[in-house]
Amino acid sequence: GAVVSQHPSRVICKSGTSVKIECRSLDFQATTMFWYRQFPKQSLMLMATSNEGSKATYEQGVEKDKFLINHASLTLSTLTVTSAHPEDSSFYICSAPGGGKNIQYFGAGTRLSVL
Amino acid sequence: TQLLKQSPQFLSIQEGENLTVYCNSSSVFSSLQWYRQEPGEGPVLLVTVVTGGEVKKLKRLTFQFGDARKDSSLHITAAQPGDTGLYLCAGLLMDSSYKLIFGSGTRLLVRP
Numbered sequence: 764g765a766v767v768s769q770h771p772s773r774v775i776c777k778s779g780t781s782v783k784i785e786c787r788s789l790d791f792q793a794t795t796m797f798w799y800r801q802f803p804k805q806s807l808m809l810m811a812t813s814n815e816g817s818k819a820t821y822e823q824g825v826e827k828d829k830f831l832i833n834h835a836s837l838t839l840s841t842l843t844v845t846s847a848h849p850e851d852s853s854f855y856i857c858s859a860p861g862g863g864k865n866i867q868y869f870g871a872g873t874r875l876s877v878l
Numbered sequence: 879t880q881l882l883k884q885s886p887q888f889l890s891i892q893e894g895e896n897l898t899v900y901c902n903s904s905s906v907f908s909s910l911q912w913y914r915q916e917p918g919e920g921p922v923l924l925v926t927v928v929t930g931g932e933v934k935k936l937k938r939l940t941f942q943f944g945d946a947r948k949d950s951s952l953h954i955t956a957a958q959p960g961d962t963g964l965y966l967c968a969g970l971l972m973d974s975s976y977k978l979i980f981g982s983g984t985r986l987l988v989r990p
Contacts, residue, residue, distance in 0.1 A: 797976075858920075858978070869922075871919055
């Protein structure tokens with residue numbers, strides 16, 4: 764079946780550095796991908812919609828300059844957390860719709876820890 | 879603001895008991911999905927309900943979509959420790975965005 768691969772699965776970085784997270788659709792094309800953030804013991808909160816070949820659409824309250832999204836190909840979207848701070852520590856998950864409107868494939872998530 | 883509210887937020891029950899999780903909204907959704915998530919992993923789809931009033935069964939799990947497509951419920955019969963996890967409902971918006979909005983989540987603990 765279709766798979767969405769997310770990399771890295773875990774990253775630890777120092778405060779002030781930037782971290783890039785990749786989301787790949789392995790056997791299907793995804794013109795749209797979604798990025799979510801999940802804090803401990805909470806649900807997934809949609810951060811932004813990544814659109815291939817155009818600007819991402821951010822949800823209210825999400826800083827676009829802080830969370831840079833690039834969707835340069837039909838199989839890859841990247842989320843860069845710029846100048847990361849401890850409060851950015853979270854579980855980041857991507858997803859891509861495929862095979863119909865009601866089917867969405869999720870990555871395994873990236874655990875970001877900012878020291 | 880949580881568009882989809884789930885209740886209860888946390889449930890701790892004994893093995894063999896039944897339980898129901900509710901997902902409510904004032905918005906109408908194109909479809910509603912239920913996921914289960916283990917710590918440190920992405921959510922795994924359990925079921926998608928599309929038609930108002932629809933009922934789907936998956937072994938001991940029964941899912942129902944409200945007639946007005948604003949709410950849903952998940953009922954687990956004879957819960958087992960393996961059912962422990964975070965249960966999430968997610969609604970697909972009526973527009974063409976493919977955007978999924980997740981509920982607040984229900985953390986279930988089934989004690990042996």
